[in-house]
Amino acid sequence: MTEQTTPPPVAEQQRVEADxxxxxxxxxxxxxxxxxxxxxxxxxxxxxxxxxxxxxADTFWTRSNILTILQQASVIGVIxxxxxxxxxxxxxxxxxxxAMALASVWCTTVSTQSYGPVVMVLCALLVGxxxxxxxxxxxxxxxxxxxxxxxxxxxxxRGLAEQISDKHTQLVTQSAINDIATTKPxxxxxxxxxxAAVAVVGWIVLNRTTYGxxxxxxxxxxEAARLAGINVRRHTTTLYVVSGLCVxxxxxxxxxxxxxxxxxxxxxxxxxxxAAVIIGGTSLAGGRGxxxxxxxxxxxxxxxxNLFILNNLHTETQNIAKGVIIxxxxxxxxxxxxxxx
Amino acid sequence: MTSQLLTMVxxxxxxxxxxxxxxxxxxxxxxxxxxxxGQNGAGKSTLIKVLSGAHRPDAGAxxxxxxxxxxxxxxxxxxxxxxTIYQELDLVDGLSVAENIYLGHELATxxxxxxxxxxxxxxxxxxxxxxxxxNPGRSVGSLSPAGKQVVSMARALSHDARIIVMDEPSxxxxxxxxxxxxxxxxxLTADGVAVVYISHRLEEIRDIGDRVTVLKDGRTVxxxxxxxxxxxxxxxxxxxxxxxxxxxxPRPQLTFQDRPxxxxxxxxxxxxxxxxxxxEVREGEIVGLAGLVGSGRSEILEAIYGARKPAAGTVRLGGxxxxxxxxxxxxxxxxxxxxxxxxxxxxxxxxxxxKNITATSLHRYSRFGFVDRKRELxxxxxxxxxxxxxxxxxxxxxxxxxxxxxxxxxxxxxxLRQCRLLLLDEPTRGxxxxxxxxIYAVIRKLADSGVGIVLVSSEVPEVLGLADRVLVIRNSRxxxxxxxxxxxxSQVLDLVMEGSAV
Numbered sequence: 013m014t015e016q017t018t019p020p021p022v023a024e025q026q027r028v029e030a031d032x033x034x035x036x037x038x039x040x041x042x043x044x045x046x047x048x049x050x051x052x053x054x055x056x057x058x059x060x061x062x063x064x065x066x067x068x069a070d071t072f073w074t075r076s077n078i079l080t081i082l083q084q085a086s087v088i089g090v091i092x093x094x095x096x097x098x099x100x101x102x103x104x105x106x107x108x109x110x111a112m113a114l115a116s117v118w119c120t121t122v123s124t125q126s127y128g129p130v131v132m133v134l135c136a137l138l139v140g141x142x143x144x145x146x147x148x149x150x151x152x153x154x155x156x157x158x159x160x161x162x163x164x165x166x167x168x169x170r171g172l173a174e175q176i177s178d179k180h181t182q183l184v185t186q187s188a189i190n191d192i193a194t195t196k197p198x199x200x201x202x203x204x205x206x207x208a209a210v211a212v213v214g215w216i217v218l219n220r221t222t223y224g225x226x227x228x229x230x231x232x233x234x235e236a237a238r239l240a241g242i243n244v245r246r247h248t249t250t251l252y253v254v255s256g257l258c259v260x261x262x263x264x265x266x267x268x269x270x271x272x273x274x275x276x277x278x279x280x281x282x283x284x285x286x287a288a289v290i291i292g293g294t295s296l297a298g299g300r301g302x303x304x305x306x307x308x309x310x311x312x313x314x315x316x317x318n319l320f321i322l323n324n325l326h327t328e329t330q331n332i333a334k335g336v337i338i339x340x341x342x343x344x345x346x347x348x349x350x351x352x353x
Numbered sequence: 354m355t356s357q358l359l360t361m362v363x364x365x366x367x368x369x370x371x372x373x374x375x376x377x378x379x380x381x382x383x384x385x386x387x388x389x390x391g392q393n394g395a396g397k398s399t400l401i402k403v404l405s406g407a408h409r410p411d412a413g414a415x416x417x418x419x420x421x422x423x424x425x426x427x428x429x430x431x432x433x434x435x436x437t438i439y440q441e442l443d444l445v446d447g448l449s450v451a452e453n454i455y456l457g458h459e460l461a462t463x464x465x466x467x468x469x470x471x472x473x474x475x476x477x478x479x480x481x482x483x484x485x486x487x488n489p490g491r492s493v494g495s496l497s498p499a500g501k502q503v504v505s506m507a508r509a510l511s512h513d514a515r516i517i518v519m520d521e522p523s524x525x526x527x528x529x530x531x532x533x534x535x536x537x538x539x540x541l542t543a544d545g546v547a548v549v550y551i552s553h554r555l556e557e558i559r560d561i562g563d564r565v566t567v568l569k570d571g572r573t574v575x576x577x578x579x580x581x582x583x584x585x586x587x588x589x590x591x592x593x594x595x596x597x598x599x600x601x602x603p604r605p606q607l608t609f610q611d612r613p614x615x616x617x618x619x620x621x622x623x624x625x626x627x628x629x630x631x632x633e634v635r636e637g638e639i640v641g642l643a644g645l646v647g648s649g650r651s652e653i654l655e656a657i658y659g660a661r662k663p664a665a666g667t668v669r670l671g672g673x674x675x676x677x678x679x680x681x682x683x684x685x686x687x688x689x690x691x692x693x694x695x696x697x698x699x700x701x702x703x704x705x706x707x708k709n710i711t712a713t714s715l716h717r718y719s720r721f722g723f724v725d726r727k728r729e730l731x732x733x734x735x736x737x738x739x740x741x742x743x744x745x746x747x748x749x750x751x752x753x754x755x756x757x758x759x760x761x762x763x764x765x766x767x768x769l770r771q772c773r774l775l776l777l778d779e780p781t782r783g784x785x786x787x788x789x790x791x792i793y794a795v796i797r798k799l800a801d802s803g804v805g806i807v808l809v810s811s812e813v814p815e816v817l818g819l820a821d822r823v824l825v826i827r828n829s830r831x832x833x834x835x836x837x838x839x840x841x842x843s844q845v846l847d848l849v850m851e852g853s854a855v
Contacts, residue, residue: 221722222715229712232701239660239698240712240766241684300703 053344054292054308057337061315069322077318079200083193085314086207087265089307092285092292093214094258096306099289100218101251102231102298103158107147107165108259109281113274114173115139115263120182120273129188136267137260143169144256148249162252166282173275182273192268203265210261215303227251232299287334288313291341312337357419358383358547359404359435359516364413366399373399374410375571381516381549384542388558388580389551391568392592392812392846397551400568401518404549405437406430436509437518440525444501446494451475453493454508478507482537498525499533506537517541518549523557524647535561553645555585555850567591585851589843593813600790601818602797604838609635609821614672615774615805618657621666626652627829630666634774634805639796641808641820641837643845649829650809651693654776657807658690659683670774684713689767691760693778693809699763706747706754707733710765736765740795757788764795774805781815793819813845825849 065072091108098105118124119136143165150161184190195202218224229237230244230251238244266277288309294301313334320330359381366374374396381387391397402408404415406424414421417433424430427437444453451471452459460467460474475489484503487496493504502522509517523531538548538561552558558565562580566573567588574591612635621630627649634640644650655661657668662678669675670686692698701709710733711718718725718732733747740761744754751762760780767775777796781789796819800806810816816823817837825833825848833848 220724220726222719222724223722225708225712225715225724228704228708229701232703233697235698236700237712238680239658239690239692241681242712243681299701 051293051302051305051308053341054305054312057312057341058308058315061312061319065315065319065322068319072319072322077322079204081311081314081318082204082207083201083269084317085310086201086203087262087269088281088284088288088314089207089310090210090258090262090265091255091281092288092306092310093210093303094255095285095289096214096292096294096301096303097218097227098158098251098255099286099294099296100231100298100301101227101248102234103151103248103251104162104286104296105144105147105252105255106159106162106282107143107169108255108262108285109278110166110169110173111140111143111256111259112263112266112278112281113276114143114169114176115260116267116273116277117173117177117182117275118273119263120184120267121176122182125184125186129186132186132189133264136263137257140256140258140260140263141253142256143259144252144254145249147256148252151252152245152248170275177273177275179275181276184267184271184273189264189268190271192264203269206261206265210258211303211307218303223250228299230298284313285310287338291338356383357381358417360416361400361404362414362416364400364403364410364415366403366408366410372571374403376573377413377568377571378573378576379404379566380576381547383515383547384545385563386538386542386548386550386561386580388562388565389549389568390558390565390588390592395568395592396571397568398520399571401437401520401549401551404430404518405435431512431514434513434515435518436512436514436516438502438505438509438520438522440520444493444504447492449490449492450479450487450496450504450507451489453504454478454511456508458512474511475507478510479503481510481540482506483533483540499527499530502526502534503537506541510541514546516547516549518551520551521553522550523552523554531557553850555588569593585847586843589846593842593846600793602794604821605637605801609638612636612638615670616657616807617669617672618653619667619669621653621656621663621668623652623656623661623663625829626661627656627826630831632824632831632834634807636803636805637800638822639800639806639808639820641810641816641823642826643810643813643816643823643849644826645849646811648826648849650826651778653826654690654778654807654809655692657683658688658776660690684770684772687771687773688776689713689770689772689774690776691763691767691778691780693782695756695759695763695783699766700751700759702750702752704751706737706742706749706751706762709751709762710736710747710769713766713770732769733765736769739768740765741791755785755788756783757785757792760784760788760792761795764792764799768799772804774807775799776807776809778809779811780808781810781812813842813849817842817845 071077091112095105095108115136118139119132124132124135147162147165150156151158154161192202197205218227226237226242226247229240229242230247234244267273270277289301289306290296290309291312292302292305292307292309294305316333316337317330320327357380361377361379364374364377365372377396377400379400389397389400399408403410406427406429409423415423422433424433445456448456454475455471460471472489476485479485479487479489482503487500487503493501496504502525506517522534526534538550542548550558550562558580565578565580565583565588566576567578568574569592614633615636616634618633619631622628630653632640642650642653652661656663659675659678659680659682667674668677670688673686675686676682696702701712707730711729715724718729730747737745737747742758742761742765751759754762780796781792784792796806796808808816808820817840820837823835823837823840823845824831825845827849
């Protein structure tokens with residue numbers, strides 16, 4: 013009924029502008045889609061690190077060093093993509109590192125290896141997803157706090173990994189598994205391609221599917237999501253399974269990279285991946301975040317480690333630097349957010 | 354005449370152009386129980402906040418014992434001796450009774466608390482309130498609501514309060530606890546402490562009150578009325594005679610009797626929230642639930658919606674029995690809910706209007722799990738146009754919208770879902786007067802298109818003006834059902850507050 017009346021000039025103008033923005037503003041909307049505005053700071057940090065690298069170490073800007081950085085980023089990167097889902101969904105997963113160790117041990121036992129590489133891969137994926145499923149059920153249906161449930165899982169997974177392997181490092185005898193890390197399509201190790209693929213799929217799922225929508229909804233406002241008819245328990249459970257799937261993929265990658273399965277794999281990976289996700293702009297409160305940011309977060313951390321190694325600096329100082337960067341990144345994000353709001 | 358403690362003259366307070374208080378006068382004498390009456394939205398809460406220093410008035414004067422004062426913040430008011438006990442008691446559950454009472458003005462020397470003195474002083478305060486049985490070391494979280502209220506009062510006394518403001522203190526109490534509360538209030542007033550008492554229950558006001566001030570639409574319409582003798586009819590008339598006329602859309606002149614039933618609720622019970630609730634809603638009909646906060650109305654809506662599981666009773670939608678306690682089933686069957694707390698229960702504040710509107714209809718835009726964003730945006734635009742959402746661009750974050758437009762976004766969500774039954778809980782809370790009329794029009798339009806609507810509101814005129822049929826709820830039960838045209842505001846208000854006119 014209001015359509016018949018003439019709209020006030022201001023409203024009309026706004027409408028026209030909005031339409032114009034949609035029609036002609038593809039450039040800015042593409043930038044927005046990549047999350048460039050939000051991630052500009054992260055790119056800036058990477059550039060600064062690159063400049064420092066170029067000045068302090070001759071070998072930094074070499075092809076082999078860049079590939080090393082990417083390779084080192086790949087395993088923790090895959091885990092961080094899964095972690096991004098869990099954190100956007102309002103949870104946290106502390107079990108990732110040791111779940112990965114458990115998956116690597118389980119898929120490299122003598123009996124598993126006897127079934128061949130395909131079964132090894134399936135075994136790692138199933139163990140990862142199984143751990144995630146238990147986490148998810150405990151949290152969504154057992155109403156446990158995610159921090160506690162996954163902390164307990166961390167301890168249990170480590171224990172189980174040690175028990176299965178008897179604390180021995182298990183060598184991989186299937187060359188097909190070891191070949192994953194050494195195969196280099198286009199001169200880049202398959203591990204980096206896997207990381208890229210997981211990141212792209214993660215981005216698509218999060219931003220283009222109903223599943224991603226529900227993830228943001230559940231993490232952003234659990235009660236509203238429930239009252240909107242979303243099955244929040246089932247969805248929360250699946251988020252931990254997604255994280256577990258990423259953990260399973262990472263387990264195959266680390267097993268291939270080190271040619272071993274070991275209960276010592278993945279120490280403190282939970283902290284590194286959470287840190288990467290957080291400095292990537294994902295809110296620990298849930299409901300807000302990006303996969304792209306997490307990828308940048310991982311790259312920043314890996315580049316710092318690389319810089320320290322190239323300059324023969326102690327790992328202690330490296331950890332201090334990591335801590336400082338986390339604090340600065342979070343402070344900067346908060347300032348940006350306040351300006352934006 | 355007893356000594357004048359506090360006088361407020363011509364208090365005005367505006368929020369973003371809305372006058373919450375528009376010239377309120379109030380005078381409080383030492384040792385009296387001064388009752389504050391008014392419908393929801395009359396300005397009682399705002400007035401308390403001005404009194405307690407939480408809001409600064411835009412105009413008007415406050416006199417304290419004859420001298421003009423201004424309260425910069427709640428601490429300043431507290432120092433003068435004005436303590437406020439809010440409905441949601443502001444206590445820290447994890448701390449002990451004594452620690453809560455002295456929170457913010459701890460008894461300490463160089464940062465070390467004087468534990469012995471803390472306990473003995475607390476015990477003295479509790480004894481004064483007649484509750485020496487409460488252990489000062491007990492954690493507050495383990496106390497009943499009544500016990501917590503006693504602690505809040507002890508805290509007020511610990512500040513040497515001369516006026517204690519109580520915002521609906523009886524709402525959380527059982528019957529015998531109320532009489533205990535009154536005993537405490539009488540002891541306090543005997544000591545010269547004044548109590549400003551807010552309640553919707555007239556029988557309480559008759560019991561405990563000395564004088565009554567009635568607020569309506571942000572103004573004092575009567576002050577200093579004797580609480581014991583003023584007739585109910587006079588009070589109700591004062592509370593209802595409206596100066597602001599809401600524009601309600603006209604009702605369709607037809608009977609709903611021969612229309613098909615959308616909803617039938619039978620014997621729905623969930624103790625202690627509601628008992629034996631039965632009613633039906635027909636196509637295109639708006640059924641209003643009138644009742645006080647805490648009467649069980651919101652809980653009934655949530656039980657129909659599957660968000661609460663009833664202990665007994667059935668919910669039928671279009672003849673088919675719904676599985677109790679499942680929101681996804683209810684939504685799939687065609688029920689929608691616009692909940693009471695828009696921001697915490699309905700909206701994803703960080704997200705765009707589009708995503709908020711399509712949140713319950715995602716399956717429609719899903720192609721192998723992928724969201725068809727073009728069609729989604731087009732549909733959101735269409736909804737924004739139909740509901741005249743402003744600003745019209747649905748790609749804005751929903752948190753940038755005004756309350757009225759946020760509510761429209763919530764309604765748009767269910768419009769898009771093409772629900773058959775829409776449950777509206779306080780649809781105009783936090784919505785300014787202009788936008789209200791638009792929301793009313795939208796609701797009526799929805800009904801005219803065949804949707805059945807259940808409307809809950811604390812504002813009686815809203816229920817009467819919008820609904821076709823009204824159910825009055827008091828103390829968790831439906832006590833009256835009638836066509837809205839056969840009820841008037843004072844009748845409903847009387848039923849809601851006293852239940853006497855059954």
